[in-house]
Amino acid sequence: MRSAEPWSRRRALAGLAATFALPRLASAAPRSGWAAAAPADLSLRNAILVLPNGAQLRGGLSVVGGRIQALGPEVDQGEDMGGDWIFPGIFDAAGTLGMVEVDQESGSRDDRDVGALTPDARAIDGYNPHSEVIPVTRMGGITGALVVPRTSGLISGQAAAVRTVGDTLAESTLRSPAALLIRLGPGGDAGSRVGALRELRAALEASPAPPTAQKGHQRPFATSADEPAEAGADALAAARRRELPVLIHAERSDDIERALGLLDEWGLDGAIWGGAEAWMLRHSIAEAGVRVVLSPVLAQPDGYGRLGARYDNAKQLHEAGVALAFGSGGAHFSRNLRVNVGVLTAHGLPWAAAMEGLCAGGPELYGLPGLGRLAPGAEATFVRCSGDPLQPRTAIRGVWFGGRPASLRSHQTELLERYQTLSGPAAR
Amino acid sequence: MMISSTAFSAMFALTSAARSADVAIVHANLLPISGPPVADGTVLIEGGRIVAVGPGLAVPPGTPEVVDAAGGWLMPGLIDLHSHMGVYSWPGGESHSDGNEATAPTTPSVWAGDSVRVNDPAFRAAVAGGVTTVLVLPGSANLVGGEGVVLKLRPARTFADMRVAGAPRHIKMACGENPKRVYHADEDGPSTRMGNVAALRARLQAALDYRALRSKPGSTTPTDRDLDVLLDVLDGKVRVNVHCYRSDDIEGVLRVMDDFGVQINAFHHATDAYKVRDLLAAHGVGIATWPDWWGFKHESFDAIPENAALSKAAGLRVATHSDSPDTVQRLHLEAAKHVGVGMSEQAAMETITLDPAALIGLADRIGTIEIGKDADLVLFNHHPFDVRALAQLTWIEGARVYDRAAAERADAQR
Numbered sequence: 023m024r025s026a027e028p029w030s031r032r033r034a035l036a037g038l039a040a041t042f043a044l045p046r047l048a049s050a051a052p053r054s055g056w057a058a059a060a061p062a063d064l065s066l067r068n069a070i071l072v073l074p075n076g077a078q079l080r081g082g083l084s085v086v087g088g089r090i091q092a093l094g095p096e097v098d099q100g101e102d103m104g105g106d107w108i109f110p111g112i113f114d115a116a117g118t119l120g121m122v123e124v125d126q127e128s129g130s131r132d133d134r135d136v137g138a139l140t141p142d143a144r145a146i147d148g149y150n151p152h153s154e155v156i157p158v159t160r161m162g163g164i165t166g167a168l169v170v171p172r173t174s175g176l177i178s179g180q181a182a183a184v185r186t187v188g189d190t191l192a193e194s195t196l197r198s199p200a201a202l203l204i205r206l207g208p209g210g211d212a213g214s215r216v217g218a219l220r221e222l223r224a225a226l227e228a229s230p231a232p233p234t235a236q237k238g239h240q241r242p243f244a245t246s247a248d249e250p251a252e253a254g255a256d257a258l259a260a261a262r263r264r265e266l267p268v269l270i271h272a273e274r275s276d277d278i279e280r281a282l283g284l285l286d287e288w289g290l291d292g293a294i295w296g297g298a299e300a301w302m303l304r305h306s307i308a309e310a311g312v313r314v315v316l317s318p319v320l321a322q323p324d325g326y327g328r329l330g331a332r333y334d335n336a337k338q339l340h341e342a343g344v345a346l347a348f349g350s351g352g353a354h355f356s357r358n359l360r361v362n363v364g365v366l367t368a369h370g371l372p373w374a375a376a377m378e379g380l381c382a383g384g385p386e387l388y389g390l391p392g393l394g395r396l397a398p399g400a401e402a403t404f405v406r407c408s409g410d411p412l413q414p415r416t417a418i419r420g421v422w423f424g425g426r427p428a429s430l431r432s433h434q435t436e437l438l439e440r441y442q443t444l445s446g447p448a449a450r
Numbered sequence: 451m452m453i454s455s456t457a458f459s460a461m462f463a464l465t466s467a468a469r470s471a472d473v474a475i476v477h478a479n480l481l482p483i484s485g486p487p488v489a490d491g492t493v494l495i496e497g498g499r500i501v502a503v504g505p506g507l508a509v510p511p512g513t514p515e516v517v518d519a520a521g522g523w524l525m526p527g528l529i530d531l532h533s534h535m536g537v538y539s540w541p542g543g544e545s546h547s548d549g550n551e552a553t554a555p556t557t558p559s560v561w562a563g564d565s566v567r568v569n570d571p572a573f574r575a576a577v578a579g580g581v582t583t584v585l586v587l588p589g590s591a592n593l594v595g596g597e598g599v600v601l602k603l604r605p606a607r608t609f610a611d612m613r614v615a616g617a618p619r620h621i622k623m624a625c626g627e628n629p630k631r632v633y634h635a636d637e638d639g640p641s642t643r644m645g646n647v648a649a650l651r652a653r654l655q656a657a658l659d660y661r662a663l664r665s666k667p668g669s670t671t672p673t674d675r676d677l678d679v680l681l682d683v684l685d686g687k688v689r690v691n692v693h694c695y696r697s698d699d700i701e702g703v704l705r706v707m708d709d710f711g712v713q714i715n716a717f718h719h720a721t722d723a724y725k726v727r728d729l730l731a732a733h734g735v736g737i738a739t740w741p742d743w744w745g746f747k748h749e750s751f752d753a754i755p756e757n758a759a760l761s762k763a764a765g766l767r768v769a770t771h772s773d774s775p776d777t778v779q780r781l782h783l784e785a786a787k788h789v790g791v792g793m794s795e796q797a798a799m800e801t802i803t804l805d806p807a808a809l810i811g812l813a814d815r816i817g818t819i820e821i822g823k824d825a826d827l828v829l830f831n832h833h834p835f836d837v838r839a840l841a842q843l844t845w846i847e848g849a850r851v852y853d854r855a856a857a858e859r860a861d862a863q864r
Contacts, residue, residue: 126747322776324540354745364837414786434754449729
């Protein structure tokens with residue numbers, strides 16, 4: 023099975039596996055749908071393929087050793103997709119998948135009660151690869167997610183990038199840490215904005231300075247997984263060495279302005295998460311080369327932190343040249359990403375930009391090469407949909423990871439099977 | 451509800467004789483809901499009512515407002531059976547938290563109308579999504595939370611102008627996790643599901659006892675407004691709407707109401723309805739639900755996307771509700787999701803028009819495009835189940851209450 027794994031997860035996870043030394047759960051029945059025995063060679067035909075530029079190409083797709091070998095009309099062998107669409111799979115660029123089973127059941131939550139300044143907290147320590155939410159999410163077309171340790175800390179810790187498949191932490195993890203979380207704005211543990219910024223600056227000042235000026239430096243792990251960013255208490259130092267991107271949650275425009283200032287002042291590599299009023303600063307954001315992870319995708323002017331939220335936020339950012347990604351922000355509603363992002367196209371975001379942000383935005387931001395694009399050489403992780411994935415009347419019909427089909431069963435499909443025909447005496 | 455195209459044409463023939471109109475909407479792809487879609491449809495409005503509907507009708511000479519809807523899709527204004535707009539106004543916060551009178555497990559005499567903030571910006575956002583009528587309810591902290599109010603989302607200066615005069619009364623009840631979570635043993639509970647059911651039963655019995663006492667000659671029993679409202683419920687004067695997720699909670703509430711002879715109007719949220727859809731059908735109870743909300747509490751963990759489709763197929767009235775000032779703006783796309791899991795387009799359309807109209811008790815006035823009904827209409831630029839669809843114009847009783855082009859012009863000048 024490991025040999026069929028197309029992407030060098032083993033290297034990426036070397037540090038993690040050493041930390042946990044988890045036994046393989048050989049005796050446990052596989053539940054996640056990671057079809058261990060299936061071959062990673064695959065051929066599909068008669069599909070509409072969504073290419074990185076948004077073009078829709080009729081044809082097939084061949085996979086060798088878990089990677090896409092060829093795609094287009096020349097591939098006319100294999101399983102008939104019946105004209106269905108194949109797209110690279112959605113990456114939920116910020117949320118709590120696997121950290122929360124039921125929101126209002128405290129025993130099922132591992133996304134809170136960490137502390138205010140906890141750069142050493144790791145989301146992967148709370149991630150449950152057997153969460154019933156994961157198969158439901160996978161069947162919403164989501165193949166990867168950034169999992170955050172929690173949302174209310176000032177520096178809340180290290181996020182992990184995961185696949186929506188896998189029976190163990192080792193199988194599920196794409197990269198950990200994948201980002202360091204900072205939160206600006208009201209309602210956090212520091213209380214006011216004034217207090218929060220004061221604490222944040224103090225924490226940054228206390229962290230070791232990078233050895234040399236690194237401004238504009240390409241962070242090394244974007245291209246190599248051999249040297250994972252240092253985990254633990256010196257995560258801030260790793261961020262200051264630009265080895266770990268910083269995801270700053272900010273919604274109100276002045277918070278976004280502060281976030282840009284922090285990134286610049288401290289030489290950090292990072293992105294904005296939230297971004298409800300980002301349109302107001304679109305040119306500054308574009309100039310800084312900072313990506314925006316819109317979350318919620320359809321932010322509303324429903325609170326004092328985002329009274330300037332509007333539907334054409336994404337359109338305005340895109341037109342200004344800002345790269346986008348999309349995050350659900352929670353555990354259960356990743357599957358709504360595709361239609362919610364579709365709504366942005368009604369408000370002027372080009373369809374191709376919407377698909378690119380959905381599928382490739384997260385992988386680019388978190389340094390996951392080979393994910394999020396249908397192209398020769400890319401990992402064969404993709405999704406089959408009955409039509410345009412951004413439309414509400416379409417349905418997800420298949421999910422592959424590294425060329426291997428994942429199970430399409432979930433708690434919800436099992437309930438449907440049980441109650442499709444009502445058993446027992448008629449109720450009255 | 452479908453009628454044959456022959457009968458439909460005959461109806462048009464009878465109605466094409468409207469001699470005058472205030473507004474004419476022409477060349478629309480028409481989704482009347484009461485019948486199949488109509489190409490090149492015309493709707494004539496006079497005095498706030500629909501006076502003619504059909505394909506290619508002549509526009510009476512002198513009609514002051516003629517809207518060319520070519521390429522657009524015209525349907526009845528959308529209806530949301532479960533809203534807290536106004537009682538949890540934007541911007542959210544403690545100042546605007548007016549939806550749950552969480553001071554006692556039953557507060558029948560409070561009325562959501564007394565909490566509504568007329569200037570809640572969410573009302574305008576909902577109209578921009580084509581929504582014209584909503585049932586605003588108290589929250590679900592209480593077993594009996596109080597009465598709701600039916601509003602039309604016209605840009606009104608006063609609450610009285612939003613309220614639909616003559617609309618049926620609605621009361622909000624709740625079971626399951628919310629009521630048992632809010633009150634504690636030191637506040638006399640309830641703290642369990644069995645406590646919920648016993649408390650509801652006790653309160654209804656108290657109303658009957660109160661009536662018996664009051665009817666005795668020379669009674670000095672003082673007026674109790676809460677019990678008076680419960681007597682109205684027992685007498686069938688108020689439509690009963692119960693927030694309820696789990697199928698066994700649904701069964702429990704039905705047991706109580708059967709014993710007291712109370713007809714339930716609709717179970718709201720009802721994410722387990724599919725498990726007991728035969729029971730609901732036998733009781734003539736509708737549901738109001740989402741296409742895909744789940745997992746936020748344990749009682750919603752068995753929600754499946756097919757819930758509405760299975761319930762509709764079992765003959766229930768099904769309203770696609772929002773319970774949210776956000777998704778109410780995209781109710782048409784919420785309904786569209788049902789189509790992806792097997793519901794017909796016509797049935798899915800009914801869940802945001804005719805079914806909630808019937809459950810509100812105003813199917814004679816709203817929910818379809820038919821002669822004599824209120825001219826509550828929305829014109830979309832694409833088929834309403836297409837993700838690109840945006841309401842371009844919305845009318846309430848013939849008055850234009852939303853105009854996207856005008857709104858965008860005004861926005862550009864800010």
